[in-house]
Amino acid sequence: MKARISYIAANTFREAVRDRVLYNLIAFALLLVGAAILVGQISIDIERLVVINLGLTAVSLFGMLIAIFIGIGLVSKEIEKRTLYTMFSRPVRRWEFIVGKFFGLAGTLVVNTFLMAIGVFAALLYVSHHLQKPDAWLLVALYFIILQFLMITAIALLFSSFSSPLLSAVFAFSLFVVGSFAEDLRGFAAMTKGVTRWLATGAAYLIPNFSALNVISSVAHGEAVSGQLVFYNSAYALFYAALALCGAVLIFERRDLK
Amino acid sequence: MSAIQILGLEKTYTIGFWRKRPKRALRPLHLAVEEGEIFGFLGPNGAGKTTTLKLLMGLVSPTAGSARILGIDANDPRVKAQIGFLPEQPYFYDYLTARELLEYYGQLSGIPAKDRGGKVEAMLQRVGLPDAGDIQLRKFSKGMLQRVGIAQAILHDPKVVFLDEPMSGLDPMGRREVRDLIEQLKKEGKTVFFSTHILSDAEALCDRVAIIHLGELRSVGVVADLTSSMHGKVELIWQGAVVPASIRALGAECHLSADTMRAVLAEDKQDAAIDALRREKLRLVSITPVRATLEDYFLQNLRSENAPSEVMA
């Protein structure tokens, strides 16, 4: 079981690599180099800020796009192309397939983020000639970004298990946008009354909370992130990803592969 | 113990998104396939062959009924290690090479790592792709894909092999090879269950066949038994381009080829026809009994009811 999940994950990773997903790194590198050269010629002080803000935002956006656009096809594409016929006539259970796919894409994103992170640090070194101690908080921001990827990958996989790729992309992307305002939405919900309040609060809690995972601007200002926040954010992201995966498994178990 | 036992398997799909309506793909099907048999599952396109195979593979869930393979419920994951499946017009991860695909499927089937490499090489050899192992599948022709498909179905040495239209898309040589391979599998003691709409393949290979039409099982049996129920025919060939009126009157179908005339007519009219030829002083070249084919069987039994059953009901 564990072996099969890892084989499926490894194959998913191989697919992403062969489909030239990692080419996004070239675009990312060009963006960083351009930004570093540009801000290198502007004022002092702000250049670090720009490199960190721009770099981390790009890491997050590139990864989100990859997570969504590969994630939505992970299941539906295999159904459509009928590659699953030969998969499930083997001792592979459907939940193993879902979990394997999740880890495959998550692994791809981790590798991608790792390579991008090297780029961000290199650019930072280029503009400010030395790294400072608060730059270590960048690692926390990057870790939070990866947590976001885990969540969005699971969400995309969930949609992929019952919906067409186009609709899944729309759903997943909307959730990404809405989830970035999750704290405000819970604020909205708290202002309503009665039944509406219950419904709105329920919905607000179901929406993935990306706002607490976005600490880019605060680490760009060299601010520390509390250990408690790291702990609870990690727990939250893992719970949420597992939640979406369970949903995907429950749906996919019941699907006819026509 | 039967290799495959189908107990009232039934499937009704619901189609349409807003206004769901049922579409019956398979009526309750009862069937038993013995171990070591080559079993043909015959029927025209859309008869329910692929649906049956998908039900057996657990790709779709049955509306009712169940199936056992090697005495174990077909849903049981333990069964899956013992069976191989070639889908119709198989499609594989086209970013993999043939060797990588077989390697991956070998992993998923639980072949131990130390045996895997050897098995994959042997299998590439066996299906006639010894030099194509490192080519990405997206560059494969339809026939080559079919070979890879067969390779993945038998890679893990399954006891029961399911093949959906294994000969389709192959050239005559390829068909011959697949035919030989199926016979070989039988010699190895495996049970082969294959579906086809090409009757000559089934005729040449199968110990027994089942005929399915419009989602309903029509008959099961040895090919010879099925065809023996048909009225026999004979073929007469004589010299000269003349067809005596008395022979025409017997209901013969006549064709002129070069300077000989060929007529096919019912077996019991044979003597009358020979008498007629004698009277006309025509030289008889040969008399051959014509063996009934499954095609005849199809034409005779199924032609009249091509209308979909839903409409009839």
Added chain:
Amino acid sequence: MKPARGTTVIASILLIACLSGTVFTLDRVDRLRTGASLEEILYISSPKVLKRLSLGYDGLLADVYWTRAVQYFGHKHRSNPENYKLLAPLLEITTYLDPHLVVAYEFGANFLASPLPDGAGEPERAVQLIENGIRANPDEWRLYYNLGFIYYMEMSDYAKAAHAFARGSERPGAHSFLKILAASMAQHAGELETARMLWITTFESTHDKQIKSNALAHLRALKVEEDVTNLEKLVARYRERTGRLPASLNDFVSAGMLPGISVDPTGRPYKLMPDGTIEVRNPDDFPFITKGLPPGRQAPRPDFGKLKMDLPP
């Protein structure tokens, strides 16, 4: 394939467990980050940048910031704050993103201008905010009214207040009090009647509940102060007439000085203390009052949620 029962059960249990897990951890995260999403606006505090970042969805973003402003004020207000430093930037961003969101200017006039701890104590910034609002919405009489209100209440600049009220009264649909306010500004500066008129106008013209209850609390306070002043005058007159203090408010009625027992805006009779001073029964009902309180006691902080919404006579 029938969905495997074991998988379904385990996945369902896990689903519920994870759902509770997300709710629990989210709650913790929220507690750790009270106001954190607000602190972040300091990083992008330029409304212009935000407007560009909103990619044309500035209306939506304005609503988001408006909610943040209200929530920020609500949270802070409960905790007896030393400042409301983010209130002004939040309102400025909100109104830059959506210059026609009149309620945001109104909110600013009421809670940005009034002194701590019930407001941010930044009347200059409030004036600036409203002036911006007037530029964007020149026909909105309430903005002129709000401007005059700040000048009168918080800055005691009666000339400017009169000018603002006068301009406002010329706008379509303006409240009839505005003309009177403009006229009475000069003579009646500092009078209870003027203040009452201002708060009534606020109460009647706004739809925002917090602003409404704030106005209501002020109106009640004015009523209590007026009553207490009158009753204490009566006590003095009673003493002059009889040479002693009244034992209870009933003495006024029997002496023909009052038609009945005076009650406060919640309907409770006032208390006559042994030393001849007047107190309200329940000081907790009356934020903002300066008279009628037990010695040494300060007016309670207003709880906008609890106040009843009917205008006192």
